[in-house]
Ligand SMILES: Nc1ncnc2c1ncn2[C@@H]1O[C@H](COP(=O)(O)OP(=O)(O)O)[C@@H](O)[C@H]1O
């Protein structure tokens with residue numbers, strides 16, 4: 001029994017398939033994606049724009065359903081939003097007329113629950129925002145606002161944190177700082193993390209595994225292990241191993257995009273057209 005519990009994946013994505021019904025017809029966004037994610041694992045998802053990364057993440061979060069396939073959290077199907085799952089998006093989505101504290105409290109107000117103030121204070125300290133609770137969002141930089149979004153997501157003590165290009169709008173130095181911060185928080189909490197990013201470097205620095213999605217329809221094309229001990233230092237990023245892995249992933253993404261674009265171009269040329 002103990003053995004079964006300790007080997008059960010935290011998340012199971014089984015044959016996840018999503019068709020969007022659009023005005024111009026059905027669009028197969030993701031196609032039979034399957035992956036098991038272990039408790040305390042960090043998995044990044046990279047891939048061309050439009051390859052269904054966000055679709056996959058929203059399905060994992062329970063925010064929208066799949067056409068076929070299923071998502072299991074601790075072995076149970078995810079059929080709607082779950083409090084064990086926290087989310088961070090590219091935009092911090094803070095309400096501009098509320099203070100930082102009031103923004104963090106907002107989801108608790110909606111649920112009619114009392115926030116754990118001690119835990120939130122610990123988190124604010126952890127992300128370097130101690131003393132900023134009474135400020136308004138406009139007084140904070142983009143990086144600071146994303147830290148608030150992280151605190152808000154972690155305030156419910158989720159066991160899974162889903163992030164969709166959370167640092168995509170930040171400059172590269174702030175992004176690096178945020179990567180270290182995520183690692184520190186991870187080492188404290190061992191939260192299972194699924195991170196979508198367009199930065200291969202960020203994916204490698206943070207993850208145990210990097211998933212590469214194919215251009216639409218999104219399929220899991222490759223999965224790479226990143227076997228570095230934590231805490232990691234930026235020095236690993238200059239190693240031969242990381243250099244090679246970065247190039248491999250880049251080739252996988254660009255190569256796939258180019259070959260699918262070529263197929264589309266060929267299909268777009270009428271058979272009778274002069275060459
Ligand atoms: N709500 C929606 N309705 C219709 N099509 C959608 C919707 N959301 C996404 N798509 C389409 O599904 C595909 C995958 O989108 P998305 O999951 O956002 O990809 P990514 O995050 O990798 O850029 C794209 O072609 C996109 O235009």
Ligand SMILES: [Mg+2]
Nearest residue numbers: 053054055164
């Ligand atoms: Mg997206």
